[in-house]
Amino acid sequence: MVDLTLRRVFDDYKALRDLKPKTLQNYEYRLTHCFYDWLDTDVRDITRQMVMVRHREIQGKAMANSAMRTLKALYNFAEARYELDGKSLVESNPTSRLTAVRAWNRDRVRTNVLQGTELAAWWRAVQAIDDTSVRDFFIVVLFTGARKSEILNLKWVDVNLEHRVIHFRDTKTVARDVPYSTFVSSLLDGRAYSAEGEYVFDEPGGKRVSQTKIEEYKRVAWKLTGKRWTVHDLRRSYATHADFLEERPEPVMELVGHKNRSMTERYTIRSIERLRRTAHRISDSLLQFCTGQTKLTQLEQNSDVIEVEYADTEQSIRKLLQFKEIKPRHSVSQTLGIDPFAAVE
Numbered sequence: 001m002v003d004l005t006l007r008r009v010f011d012d013y014k015a016l017r018d019l020k021p022k023t024l025q026n027y028e029y030r031l032t033h034c035f036y037d038w039l040d041t042d043v044r045d046i047t048r049q050m051v052m053v054r055h056r057e058i059q060g061k062a063m064a065n066s067a068m069r070t071l072k073a074l075y076n077f078a079e080a081r082y083e084l085d086g087k088s089l090v091e092s093n094p095t096s097r098l099t100a101v102r103a104w105n106r107d108r109v110r111t112n113v114l115q116g117t118e119l120a121a122w123w124r125a126v127q128a129i130d131d132t133s134v135r136d137f138f139i140v141v142l143f144t145g146a147r148k149s150e151i152l153n154l155k156w157v158d159v160n161l162e163h164r165v166i167h168f169r170d171t172k173t174v175a176r177d178v179p180y181s182t183f184v185s186s187l188l189d190g191r192a193y194s195a196e197g198e199y200v201f202d203e204p205g206g207k208r209v210s211q212t213k214i215e216e217y218k219r220v221a222w223k224l225t226g227k228r229w230t231v232h233d234l235r236r237s238y239a240t241h242a243d244f245l246e247e248r249p250e251p252v253m254e255l256v257g258h259k260n261r262s263m264t265e266r267y268t269i270r271s272i273e274r275l276r277r278t279a280h281r282i283s284d285s286l287l288q289f290c291t292g293q294t295k296l297t298q299l300e301q302n303s304d305v306i307e308v309e310y311a312d313t314e315q316s317i318r319k320l321l322q323f324k325e326i327k328p329r330h331s332v333s334q335t336l337g338i339d340p341f342a343a344v345e
Contacts, residue, residue, distance in 0.1 A: 034067035048097035061105035123290035125224035145238030179276035181283030
């Protein structure tokens, strides 16, 4: 009889699949923690009832679901991979019982975002961060909607400063090219001028900024804003703000790198410039909420001259955006009695 232990199936699965390091780490954790006593069991001896019982025994509803999805993937692989005389050696997937009796735990959908009324306080708190790499990291996540890992691992080789396009290669789904707004361009141009290493967001010496430091400063910002938020909440806030602007979902999905599109959308090829319009509109609106109605309009496509509407002072805007030439048009403090750059009390 062919040896088809769960351990062997997983070893073959790893050998034949091009798994991302994080995915492999998650699979190994689930198998060694949730199915450690099944690893040397033949997969054909694991019954539907055993799966039902184990699903209830695993601590944490989300972990139970994730573990069973991993087991389901291994069974699907085994069913297609192992056969004798044209017949599959694994004829059934015991995790199908969970679907048949609707035993999957209901996944908790995270809905936390920064509302428009909360963005100004968030902005002031982030501006108070004295580590420019951490500060700019938070800002770029919010203003691009990219994943934490995508921005954290971003290297200068993947940033086209001239055409203002980022190539995200280390992604959860597939590599993608994303245009970024004039505001993000000003921030990245400033960082490129003083770059020490290959990473866009680095520490002295050129090493990538550490996640520990990001977590530390995030907690400092929590105290200043009075609201707990995660880096992924910033990504979710970008997509939510796009919905607030009534942007069509398809270009937004391309910008943030979601893959759940219809087949028609997969065959629709959009130009970078079409996506750029969406990126600019979202960024401009976010900037208005963050800074108190500050809107940037580029006068010429390849110009360093930026026209600022509702700017409080040239000095404040220059410090914020680090543009070479600024032309303030109106004073928000005079017209609205608001100081968008006031420090957090």
